[in-house]
Each structure stands twice: as structure tokens, then as C-alpha cells.
Amino acid sequence: TVLTALYAAGGVTERAEMRAVDVRRGGKTITTLDLYDYLLRGDTRSDIRLETGDVIFVPVHGTRVEVSGAVVRPAMYDLKSGEGLGSVIRAAGGFRADAALRRVTVYRILPAAERGSSPSGRVAIDVALKPVSGERGAGPTDDPLGSVRVPTLQLEDGDSIVVDALPSMGEGYYVGIAGMVMKPGAYPWHPGITLRDLVLLARGPRVGADLKEAEVARLPEDRAQGQLATTLRVPLDSSYLLARDSLGRYTGPPGVSVAAAGAPDVTLQPFDNVLILREPGFDYQRIVVVTGEVRYPGTYSLHTKTDRLADVIGRAGGLTPQAYAEGIRFVRRESGVGRINVDLRRALQDTTSRYNILLQPDDAIDIPEYEPSVKVTGAVNSPGSVLWQQGRDLDYYIGAAGGFAQLANKGAVSVRYANGEVRTRHRTIFGTSNPRPGPGAEVMVPAKDPTAPHTDYVALFGAIAQVLASTVAIIVVATKL
Numbered sequence: 001t002v003l004t005a006l007y008a009a010g011g012v013t014e015r016a017e018m019r020a021v022d023v024r025r026g027g028k029t030i031t032t033l034d035l036y037d038y039l040l041r042g043d044t045r046s047d048i049r050l051e052t053g054d055v056i057f058v059p060v061h062g063t064r065v066e067v068s069g070a071v072v073r074p075a076m077y078d079l080k081s082g083e084g085l086g087s088v089i090r091a092a093g094g095f096r097a098d099a100a101l102r103r104v105t106v107y108r109i110l111p112a113a114e115r116g117s118s119p120s121g122r123v124a125i126d127v128a129l130k131p132v133s134g135e136r137g138a139g140p141t142d143d144p145l146g147s148v149r150v151p152t153l154q155l156e157d158g159d160s161i162v163v164d165a166l167p168s169m170g171e172g173y174y175v176g177i178a179g180m181v182m183k184p185g186a187y188p189w190h191p192g193i194t195l196r197d198l199v200l201l202a203r204g205p206r207v208g209a210d211l212k213e214a215e216v217a218r219l220p221e222d223r224a225q226g227q228l229a230t231t232l233r234v235p236l237d238s239s240y241l242l243a244r245d246s247l248g249r250y251t252g253p254p255g256v257s258v259a260a261a262g263a264p265d266v267t268l269q270p271f272d273n274v275l276i277l278r279e280p281g282f283d284y285q286r287i288v289v290v291t292g293e294v295r296y297p298g299t300y301s302l303h304t305k306t307d308r309l310a311d312v313i314g315r316a317g318g319l320t321p322q323a324y325a326e327g328i329r330f331v332r333r334e335s336g337v338g339r340i341n342v343d344l345r346r347a348l349q350d351t352t353s354r355y356n357i358l359l360q361p362d363d364a365i366d367i368p369e370y371e372p373s374v375k376v377t378g379a380v381n382s383p384g385s386v387l388w389q390q391g392r393d394l395d396y397y398i399g400a401a402g403g404f405a406q407l408a409n410k411g412a413v414s415v416r417y418a419n420g421e422v423r424t425r426h427r428t429i430f431g432t433s434n435p436r437p438g439p440g441a442e443v444m445v446p447a448k449d450p451t452a453p454h455t456d457y458v459a460l461f462g463a464i465a466q467v468l469a470s471t472v473a474i475i476v477v478a479t480k481l
Helices: 002-008 035-041 085-091 195-201 309-315 344-349 394-400 457-480
Strands: 021-025 028-033 055-057 064-069 075-078 099-109 122-128 142-145 148-151 160-165 174-179 185-188 209-218 230-235 273-278 287-292 298-301 329-332 338-340 364-367 373-378 384-387 414-416 422-424 426-428 431-433 442-445
Touching: 002 021, 002 055, 028 035, 064 085, 085 099, 085 142, 085 148, 085 160, 122 148, 174 195, 195 273, 287 309, 309 344, 309 364, 373 394, 394 442
Parallel strands: 064 160, 174 273, 287 364, 373 442
Antiparallel strands: 021 028, 021 055, 064 075, 099 122, 099 160, 142 148, 174 185, 209 230, 209 273, 287 298, 329 338, 329 364, 373 384, 414 422, 414 442, 426 431
């Protein structure tokens, strides 16, 4: 067939005429194919079977125009005689959903005699589209295309047709809403849109929204003083709510004040920004977890934002006889703070103590049982746990663990107490400060880096001796002068 022959020939070139491919037999044209029938509509009825000696002639294109913008298939299109603007837009698949459907611009190359001093040599033809009225016989010269009629306009070779798209949200008129709503953001503005319409578009207020008033920021009428916006407070009411039962009653959480219906609605202007405020003092329940050696371990909700450690321990029934208060593990998950060193006994004895800290959501408090041992780890000869004894110092527990290993860094020994506090041994010219381990503590002995350079104390002391000898000699000579 004609199409298979064109495929076998590698297709047509960019200069080919797509609308009039001739098939010649015996020196006569027996049929003319419009390739758009096949390419755009899949119609192969005109694709005849070839015979020996047939010639397929593809001429150079005639009138060709470009279609771009908000159409389904923007491309270059060949036109038949008599086809106009509506025909080529239809060949391009019609208008996209976001086409503006108000005007179409045709850029036309002027004849050489009419170009004058114009650097582009083109003229823009603005074509207004008309909505389909539904009346019979309306606009006999117009070409109906979807919901609009395209005026008849004969096109010329080289014309460029641009179909405008609707502006994006950032370019067109919009109104914005932020704050305590389910879907904050920007929404298209249209004449008559009200504050209630916008709140419902944003899927209603969130729990905790202040339903008494909202703030609207509006473009100022006078910018002489550099003002960017003017703000006004406008009333809200319960008709803004979506959370209702079958009887229309509000089904939100208790304690949230809801104004009655009847507040006057507010018509919004382009570029208004609405802020739905948060109700003062509103907050969800704050949860803390208390585990371990208390009478009633569990998950507790704080009564107020000023609840402290001693308050929740009291609500948990206090400590059991087996509780080891010095070993409290207090972990704050908020902002990734982690473990906090707390002196629980002082917090319980003196509620004004700094250790009676304010509680935050998701705090975890664990009170362990009494652990009468000290764990020794790191660079010791026999790491393990040693039974705690009253009055014993740091060296006792290191010795009980076999003493320091060869690579032990003796000056950096630290003790982690059961409540998470860490103290490190300090050596000064006045002596050594040794932390004293308590029950449940861990003694950590770090190891030296074997690859690090070490100090040659023999050479160091020799150099110091030479300096001292030289100094003494100088003093003796000076006294004899």
C-alpha cells in the first residue's frame, strides 16, 4: 500500500506536503492521500494497494503554519485550500483545559513592500473568541470548537498561532489563607468570594482555631509611605465549621469556644491574605511516661504547663521501698535533648529545687531498683562489676577490676553515676580530684592511642637538668663579680 511504501522509504522529510500525496499510474494521478487522515484520526480508507510501476509523489509543502500554546498537539501544520484558523486548531487536538478561551494571536509575516522599518517584519492579529450561544444560525462565519466559536480567518504561509493559557496561581488573582485551617494555601479569586467560602475551601478550621475573629491583610490603597499591607479584624461564627453531627450540632472537642451563627460575611478582594488565629491558651494534652519503682507506673497527662517532676511522682503514688532515687533515668525526647541529670531526692524534698524541673510532652521517667554494684569498663585487666562498698574510692574499684591495663589513660578516668551524671578524674599540681563511685555507677577507663606520639620523659628531665645547671652557673658567676 501507499503507507507501507512510505515506511519502506524511511518516511517523508520535513519539507514534504502532508496533505496531498499523489499516486500516479500510467502517467495519470489515480488518487491523492491526505496523510493527516491516518496520522490524526487513524483512517486508512484512502490507502490503496499499489501495482507494479506505480509512482508515489510527495511534493514540497504549501501553506504551513505553526500552532503553539494551550493546545493538545502544538506543532507545524500543513493547510489545504480553504482551511482557516478553526481547522488548524482542530487539527492540533483542540484547546487544552487550561486555555484562556478569550483571544488567539496570529503572528503574520508582512510582504516585503509593507515591512518598512519594522525589525521583525511581522504583524500581530488579535482574534477574539466567542462563547457558543446555543442559538441556531448564530455566527454563520464562525467555526464552533468546544465551548467557543473561532472566527473565520484565512491563514497564510508562515503564520504563527499562539493560544494563551490561563495564568498560574502566582500570576492570576488569588486569595491566601494560613493559620489554623486544614489546607492552608492560595486559592483562585473570583468576584463575590467571601471569607466563609475561603475557609470552607481550606476544609474548615482546625481544632484549636479561634472562631471569634480572623485577620485579613489587604493591599493598601496608598503606598506613598511604603506601606505593604493594611490589616483588619473581621468576625467569624459557627457556620464556618465542618465538624457537625446529623442534627447540625458542633462535634469538636470540649473547651473550644464557638461563636453563634449570624456574623456578617466578608467579601474578599484580590490578593487578600487571611490568617485564622489560634485560640489563646489552647493546647492538646501533654503526656509523660513514668515507669519503674513507683506505686502506679503509667502514662500521665499533665494538668498544667507548670507541672513539675515532683508533681507527677506524687500522682504515681510516690517511690516504692525498692526504688533507687539516685538512679533516676530522665529522658526528654522533645528537640532531641536526651537524658538529663536529675537529683530526685532533692527534687522531692525541696520542690523549689532546680532539680524539680518543669515537664515537657513525651518526657520519660524511669526509677530503677537499687543496684549495689559498680561496673568497671575500658582499659582494665578484668572488666566487670564490683560490689559497691561504702567509703571506697575510685582506685579501689579499678584495683578490684585487675588494675590498669598497659595502654590505660590513667588521667582521663571518668565515672558515670546512675542518674546519668558524669565526672572525670582531674590531676593538678595540688593533687588529684577523684570522683567517688556510687551504687549503679560505671567507671570508664579510656585507652591511649598507640599510634600517637609519646613524651620521652628521660630526655625531658635531662634537658631540664641542663637548663637548671646553666642557670646556677650564671648565678654563681654573677655573685663573684
